[in-house]
Amino acid sequence: MAIEHTGDIALELSDVVAGYGQMTILNGTSFKVPEGSITTVIGPNGAGKSTVFKTIYGMLRARTGKVVFHGKDVTNWTPRRLLEAGICYIPQGRNIFPQLSVRHNIELGAVAAGRGISDIGQRIEKGLDRFPALRRKANQQASTLSGGEQKQLEIVRGLLLDPRLVLIDEPSIGLSPLMVQETFAILTELRNQGVAILMIEQNARSALAMSDYGIVLELGQTRIFDRAEAILADPRVAALFLGGAITPAGG
């Protein structure tokens, strides 16, 4: 199933094929992420959710197909070029440099900009202002942060270069319910500022409830691509969550 978007498209994947070694994970994945929207990717284990992100972000080579960002073909660009173009990727798990201070961890989010931006100090302060816990521990080793604080650090660091598209993989994993709410609130705020968010989330119902669009991936293909509320109401999705397979679109 597909829907037509009337607004600008931040990211478009067309027939992307990618995988590891001999194994193909993405079998012609296609979808669009509208500008200023939250789009959540759901699907069973092994559907290729994280692989999609790695392929968009140049960590895994797309064998065929195209990744277009704001009208520009960015297929197989390096992470550094993609960062410069305005895409940031916050992967699953804890992604910090444990022995560096919190401030230095955040500062490294600006490496891709080189000397291109002069107000890095101010941007870091702004990020720290937003999270009092990070501000308090700014000069401590990042390993002293709690799981939720580490995720906050990753978000501040990811937003340092004002990205236009945020790829965020399982932001709620290992976080307290309060911290999950806070993280989702930040993503909603970003969306309201015009940033496109593409999110993978195991907590599918909560994620779709705050999203504008949803994508259901199965076996590396887009099975459903629709408005989030329509996906939530779709009985086939419920069947998927219960472990059943869904019928391919149009099949």
Next chain:
Amino acid sequence: MSTLISLIVSGCATGAIYALVAIGFTLLWQTSQTINFAQGEFVMLPAFFMLAGMNMGMPFWLAILVGTAISVAILGAAFKRALVDPMLRHGALPLAIATMALSIMMKEGVKEFYGAEAQPFPSLIPAIDLHFLGATISTQSLGLLAVGVAAVLALQYLLNSTSVGRQMQATAQNPNVARILGIPVERMVMYSFIINAILVSVASVLVTPLYLAKFSSGETLGLAAFIAAIVGGFNQVRGAILGGILLGITDNLAATYISTQYRSAVPLALLIAVILFRPQGLLGTAEERTV
């Protein structure tokens, strides 16, 4: 008491050299999982480059600069490109074995080109005995210590107070995330090989006047630095510094107060004790790895 002071000062001086070489071990391990068993030979070789320069008529200072530059090219960049990169694809163990082969090749190569005879090497620091609180301290020991400390401070400044240094640390601590943030990981790894080449060149200039330039002169030093790195903590630069100094002092004290015959057994006993009771090293941190 005066003997003890002399022993500690000269132990610190020897330890500073161990520390320089041990830091190289930890840098390469942290950034690329390379255990370089040719590290001792890496200290032996720059002295021969410098001797070659002097034989060609270069003044000592110029020979040091040229020798260091050649070492950076060969023991830094070429070592990484020609041996580490292709072997690391097969794992850390094949690479470690390849570095053992490299160590034999380097020793035999030097023996072939320069002969097996030990060759004198000029000292950067004149040997004058100073007397302090009844102890006799050589200016060479003080000089070694000063140059060693200066090199360590310079490295610490680079790693902790510059953006490149922090990018190197980030690469060592989490290369995957470093790549995601656009840090040029490959370049950072190359920098660590270049820094190692500079450190072994400095160690070579400091140590060769004492032990003479000989194809086998890296054997003992390489082993001592390896032990120092493990004792201090293989994943910490400051651990390598502590391990080096500790080993230098222990070595000196053991030779004087225990027995010269058992001198070389003491560092090994220290190594065994650390592996048994604190396997991550004195300042090291435990690491988890998927095997």
